Amino acid sequence: MLAYVIRRILILIPMALVISFLVYLGLELTPGDAVSHMISPEMMASISAERLDALRESLGLEQPFFVRYWIWLQGMLQGNFGYSTAGGVSIHTILSDRLPATLELSAVALLFSTIFGCVLGVISALKRGSTTDNVLTVTGMLGVSVPEFFFGLVAILIFALKLQWLPVGGRLLPGYDSYWDHVPHVIMPALVLSIMMTAGVMRYARSSMLDALSKEYIKTARSKGLPEWRVNLLHGFRVALTPVIVLIGFRLPVLIGGSVIIEQVYQWPGVGSEFISAVRSQDYPLVMMIALLSVMAVLTASLLVDILTALIDPRVRLDK
Amino acid sequence: MSVTHDSGRKKNHLDRQFDLIRRREEAGELSNPKGYRFARKFLSNRLAAFGLVVFTLIVLVSVLAPLLTPYNPRAIDLRNILKPPTWEHWFGTDKVGRDLFTRVLYGGQISILVGLGSALASAVVGVLVGCYTGYVGGWRDALAMRVSEIFMSFPQIILVLLLVAILGQSLSNLIIIFILTGWGGIYRLARARMLSLREEEYVQALRSFGLSTPIICYKHILPNALGPIMVNITLSTAAFILAEAGLSFLGLGVPLDIPTWGNILNVAQDLRILENNWWVWLPVGIVISLFVLSVNFIGDGLRDATDPTQQG
Numbered sequence: 001m002l003a004y005v006i007r008r009i010l011i012l013i014p015m016a017l018v019i020s021f022l023v024y025l026g027l028e029l030t031p032g033d034a035v036s037h038m039i040s041p042e043m044m045a046s047i048s049a050e051r052l053d054a055l056r057e058s059l060g061l062e063q064p065f066f067v068r069y070w071i072w073l074q075g076m077l078q079g080n081f082g083y084s085t086a087g088g089v090s091i092h093t094i095l096s097d098r099l100p101a102t103l104e105l106s107a108v109a110l111l112f113s114t115i116f117g118c119v120l121g122v123i124s125a126l127k128r129g130s131t132t133d134n135v136l137t138v139t140g141m142l143g144v145s146v147p148e149f150f151f152g153l154v155a156i157l158i159f160a161l162k163l164q165w166l167p168v169g170g171r172l173l174p175g176y177d178s179y180w181d182h183v184p185h186v187i188m189p190a191l192v193l194s195i196m197m198t199a200g201v202m203r204y205a206r207s208s209m210l211d212a213l214s215k216e217y218i219k220t221a222r223s224k225g226l227p228e229w230r231v232n233l234l235h236g237f238r239v240a241l242t243p244v245i246v247l248i249g250f251r252l253p254v255l256i257g258g259s260v261i262i263e264q265v266y267q268w269p270g271v272g273s274e275f276i277s278a279v280r281s282q283d284y285p286l287v288m289m290i291a292l293l294s295v296m297a298v299l300t301a302s303l304l305v306d307i308l309t310a311l312i313d314p315r316v317r318l319d320k
Numbered sequence: 321m322s323v324t325h326d327s328g329r330k331k332n333h334l335d336r337q338f339d340l341i342r343r344r345e346e347a348g349e350l351s352n353p354k355g356y357r358f359a360r361k362f363l364s365n366r367l368a369a370f371g372l373v374v375f376t377l378i379v380l381v382s383v384l385a386p387l388l389t390p391y392n393p394r395a396i397d398l399r400n401i402l403k404p405p406t407w408e409h410w411f412g413t414d415k416v417g418r419d420l421f422t423r424v425l426y427g428g429q430i431s432i433l434v435g436l437g438s439a440l441a442s443a444v445v446g447v448l449v450g451c452y453t454g455y456v457g458g459w460r461d462a463l464a465m466r467v468s469e470i471f472m473s474f475p476q477i478i479l480v481l482l483l484v485a486i487l488g489q490s491l492s493n494l495i496i497i498f499i500l501t502g503w504g505g506i507y508r509l510a511r512a513r514m515l516s517l518r519e520e521e522y523v524q525a526l527r528s529f530g531l532s533t534p535i536i537c538y539k540h541i542l543p544n545a546l547g548p549i550m551v552n553i554t555l556s557t558a559a560f561i562l563a564e565a566g567l568s569f570l571g572l573g574v575p576l577d578i579p580t581w582g583n584i585l586n587v588a589q590d591l592r593i594l595e596n597n598w599w600v601w602l603p604v605g606i607v608i609s610l611f612v613l614s615v616n617f618i619g620d621g622l623r624d625a626t627d628p629t630q631q632g
Binding site: 015018019022026030138141142144145146147148149150153154156157161162168252253254256257260261264265275276278279280282284287288290291294295298299 | 367466469470473474475476477478479481482484485486558562565566569570571572585588589591594595598601602605608609612613615616617620
């Protein structure tokens, strides 16, 4: 098992290096003085031209390209992501401010979509061919066809503006920081964000459940005289669920993509809305860094999926 | 006794049916044109047929926009600002008095062009690369695979926005960006089909005839992989239309002076418009949803009609 994990990581490292290299190449090619995103703006304003040249020297900016890349990479690994050119704030600070909000939103959306997707998918499979099944299938298609932000707008109109049950957007009002204060703010964006994923999980859970129900051991369980719900839940559902849970790791890109737009709709102070404003103001260092971060998240998730799959199914890790 | 009698009758019945089929065959009625079975299967799927009707309707209405509406989609009319729907303005008017029905029709032209055009172009790139490298294998295959892995390890919208930041905003840039971010999926599909098809005996036969590689892979193998590729094109059309709408909604897609479905929705970020002027954003949102839904239904229908193993 350990050998398998190590092998997977070894495959991942060159990939991560190539992408970080491309990002660095992008940073070098985009307009702007490289010094300006490597030191803080206060420092930039207060130093003389000679000092700046000396600084350039010490930061390695006169060195050949690959050496510069190497220095930059070392900085990255120590959490030195450089400075945003638009706001002049350290990117590390921006990310540590914004990341908790995004993680909160994504985690709740992931939870919703997993629960709803599995439950609806299993119901759909158990009632295969019935009206319920057809209605659920068409609803699922609707879920992947309606733009997420349009769902968001309709939800804002109904629940925030007309009924006034929930706030229009934002995360927390100043001074309200208890556990329960989070709930009204997060619930609408998370539900909207989870719609598309719910539809995907549902479709997958349905076919996985149908697959499990056609197996011989289900017949055996029935012939033992077990009640139908026990057959379905304990024998069918348990087996059907494993691939569904594993698949959720692969849904991370969908989640990240969706959260970029949904954060904007709900003025959610997360990485996604920061990314949008960075793209608008052409703040290249910040754009590149967030993109790099999202790639690393996706690569890590795929590694975890592989490890999880190998834990569940021993055949995978023996397969070269 | 009754059993043999029964089976005898059944046999007679089968014989008669067989004769009938043979007669038809000799009369040439059964040599149905290619695609007949496919079309019947596709249309017998009610959702797919519904999708095809809605899709055709929206495309036709968009293309025929100049005949269907007397207004100019960019004509500003400051005396008719934010008017609710009337007989003159079916979907009402927007913040500067432009007729929204007209804008939805003309916007459809651009949105559909972006969606369908990007899907087709990225399919061409993906198929050309995937078929060739999948067939020849070796370092070309490995290289193409690595490149596609790099593209696909970005969440799509992040890569799109990153490229928008670098290349700048314009209609042609958006299509180029969509092609760059979209070719990977179809490339992998084409490559995977190629890997299994190139071992078939007919391919070995072609090779032993001395046919050139491009002819074998594009003329003789590609047609056998067309089913899943078509399904993929429809599904990526749906995805690109959603992506265009999302990006333009954010103000980062097609430049705002060109009417597209996403650009019309852009104003709904304003909460006052969202609350008070539903006609500005609701109809166009429904049109986008209906269109994408119809494309998805078509894609599903195609999958069922072309792939007999995936029915359920």
